[in-house]
Amino acid sequence: MAPFIHFDQVTKSFGPLRVVDNLDLQVAKGEFVSLLGPSGSGKTTILMMLAGFEHPSHGAIWLDGTRIENLPSHKRNMGVVFQNYALFPHMTVAENVAFPLVMRGVGKGEAGERVARALDMVRLAHLKDRRPAQLSGGQQQRVALTRALVFEPTVVLMDEPLGALDKQLREHMQLELRDLHRKLGLTVIFVTHDQSEALTMSDRIAVFNRGRIEQLDTPEGIYDRPRTRFVAEFIGETNLFEGVVKQVEDGIAEVALTSGVVVRAALLGPVEIGAPILASVRPERLHLQDGPGTGNVIPVTVTDNVYQGDHLRTHLVGPGIELVGKVQRRVPVGPVGSTAFACFEPSECTLIAPDNAPGSAS
Numbered sequence: 072m073a074p075f076i077h078f079d080q081v082t083k084s085f086g087p088l089r090v091v092d093n094l095d096l097q098v099a100k101g102e103f104v105s106l107l108g109p110s111g112s113g114k115t116t117i118l119m120m121l122a123g124f125e126h127p128s129h130g131a132i133w134l135d136g137t138r139i140e141n142l143p144s145h146k147r148n149m150g151v152v153f154q155n156y157a158l159f160p161h162m163t164v165a166e167n168v169a170f171p172l173v174m175r176g177v178g179k180g181e182a183g184e185r186v187a188r189a190l191d192m193v194r195l196a197h198l199k200d201r202r203p204a205q206l207s208g209g210q211q212q213r214v215a216l217t218r219a220l221v222f223e224p225t226v227v228l229m230d231e232p233l234g235a236l237d238k239q240l241r242e243h244m245q246l247e248l249r250d251l252h253r254k255l256g257l258t259v260i261f262v263t264h265d266q267s268e269a270l271t272m273s274d275r276i277a278v279f280n281r282g283r284i285e286q287l288d289t290p291e292g293i294y295d296r297p298r299t300r301f302v303a304e305f306i307g308e309t310n311l312f313e314g315v316v317k318q319v320e321d322g323i324a325e326v327a328l329t330s331g332v333v334v335r336a337a338l339l340g341p342v343e344i345g346a347p348i349l350a351s352v353r354p355e356r357l358h359l360q361d362g363p364g365t366g367n368v369i370p371v372t373v374t375d376n377v378y379q380g381d382h383l384r385t386h387l388v389g390p391g392i393e394l395v396g397k398v399q400r401r402v403p404v405g406p407v408g409s410t411a412f413a414c415f416e417p418s419e420c421t422l423i424a425p426d427n428a429p430g431s432a433s
Contacts, residue, residue, distance in 0.1 A: 074097035074098060074099060075098055075100035075102075075135055075258060076097070076121070076258070076260070077096070077097050077131075077133040078094045078095060078096040078117070078130065079130055079131040079133060080093055080130040080131070081093070081117075081120065081129070081130035081132060082127065082128050082129040082130055083113070083116050083117075083127050083128050090113045090116045090282050091113040091116055091117055091120075091127075091282045092281070092283045093130075094117065094130070094284070096117075096277060096284065096287070098258065098260065099258075101256045101257070103249075103252050103257075103259045103261065103272060103273050103274045103275075104273060105261045105273040105275075105277070106118065106261070106262045106263075106277050106279060107263055107265075107266065107276050107279065107306075108279030108305075109280070110264065111281075112279040112281060112282065113281070113282035114262045114279050115231075117262075117279075120140070121226070121228060122147070122149055123142065123143060123144030126141070134147070134225065135225070147225070148224050148226075149224050149227070149228055150218075150219030150220055150222070150226070150227045151219060151228045152212075152215050152216055152227070152228070152229045152230070153215070153230050153231075154230060154231040154232060154234045154235060155235070156203075156212060156214070156215040156232075158203040158211060158218075160202060160204060161202070162203075163201060163202055164195060164200070164202075164203075164206070165199040165200065167214055167218055168186045168189055168217050168218045168221050169183075169186045169221070171218060171219075171221060172185060172221060172222055175222060177222075185221055186199075187199075189220060190217060193217050193247075195213055195214065195217065198210065208235060208236050208237075209240045209243070209244060212232060212236065213244075216248070216251075220255070220257075225258070226257075226258045227258070227259045227260075228260050228262075229259065229260070229261045229262065230262045231262055231264070232261075233245065233268065234263075241268070242271075245268055245271045245272055246271070248272060249271065266305070266306050270290040270293070270294060270306075271290075275288060276288065276290060278302050278305065278306065280301050280305075286298045286299060286302045293306055294306055295353075295421070296421055297351060297423060298423065299423060300349060303349075303351045303423060308353070308354055308395065308397075309351045309352065309353055309354070310351070310353075310354065310395060311349055311350070311351050312329070312330065312349065312350045313347065313348075313349060313425070314326040314327055314328035314334070314348055314349070315327050315345060315346070315347055315348065316343065316348050317344070319342065322337060322338050323335050323336070323417050324338050324342055326348055326422070328391075329391075330389075330390065330391030330392040331391050332369055332392050334350055334367045334417075334420055335366070335367055335417040336350060336421065336422050337417045337418045338422070339421070342422060342424075346424075347424075348423070348424065349422065349424070350420055350421070350422060350423075351423055352419060352421075353419070354394075354395045354396050354397040355396075355397040356415050356420075357387075357396035357398075357413050357414070358414045358415065359385070359398060359404060359405075359411045359412070359414075360414055361411065361412070362412065363414075364412065365414070366414055366415055366416040366417055366419075367414060367415050367420065369392065369394070369414075370390070370411075370412055370413075371387035371388060371389040371394065371410070371411055371412065371413045372387065372408065372409070372410050373387060373404065373405050373406065373407055373408065373409050373410075374386045374387065374388050374407060376404060376406070379397075381399070381400065382397045382400060383397070384397055385398050385404055394413055
C-alpha cells in the first residue's frame, strides 16, 4: 500500500547550509508521527515544507498519491497549530474557530453548526463568546487546535504546540491530544524537542540529527532498542560503555568493556567477533542487591544518592566503571560509601555499533 505522506529524497538548503539531507520518510493515513530532535536538526523545516510555507531544494513530497511540493499552501487542506497559537485577539473564540470556514466560503448556518460541534468536542462551548486574552494557556491551545480541525483537514501539523504550557497542563494536554487523535482518526505530524512528549503521544517517532533520520520506530523501539549512540543519549538517560565483542552463543553476545568488566547482551542484529561495540543500559533497568543476582552482576560502591520524589538517582562506581541507577523508593539503597551489586538482565542491555550512521527509514 502506498504511503499517505511521502518525503521522497527531499533536501532543503539555505545557501551553503543543508538543513534537511536526502530525507525519505513515509507516513500512513491515520498515523501520529512525531519529529523529535534538538534545535537545528531540521524538524520544523520539514513541517514547513509539508505545509507549503517552504519549498524543497531537491526531491518530491507526495500526499495521497499526488505530488504537492509546488502546490500552494492554501490548496493542501492541512490544519496547522503553532506554539504561539496565532489566535486573533479581536475575535471571540467562536469567531476564531469559524475563520477557516469563512475563508473557504462555507455558509453562515453550516459554519455555525460545525463550530458548535467542534467546541463541544474540546469542551469549550461555554467560552465561545470570550476573547483569547480571557482564556488560560490550555484553553487557548484548545481553541487553536479546534480551529485547525474544524474544516476537516487531510493532515494536522503541530509545531511545538504545548511548549508554552506549564508541566502539569502540558502533560494533561498530551493525553487530550492523543485521545482526540484516536477518536477522529487524524493523520498528525507533530514537531517537538521533548522526549517524554513524543514517547507519550506517538505511534512512531522519527529522531532527527543534523537534518537526517537517526532512527524511525515505535516509542518502545526508540527507547528500549536505540540503534545509534545519538538516539541512546538523546532519548532519556542511559549508561553507555565502550567494549569489544568476545563471543556469541545462543543469541547472547559477551562483551568485554574497556573498563575490564564483562557484560552479556541479547542480540537484536548481527555482530562480529572482535568488533568494537557500545553497550547501553537504562538507569531504571539496574537493580541493586546485597548479593550477586542473575544476568550481569557488577560490584559497586554508592557515591551519591539524589532524592527525586518517586525514585532515588543513585551514582555508583565499580571496577573501572561508573553507573547511574534510578531506584524506586521502596527498594532500600545503602548510604554513600556502602557496597552493593548492580544487576541487569542481558535483555536489558542494548548493543550499538559505534559507526552506526544515521539513515532513512519508512
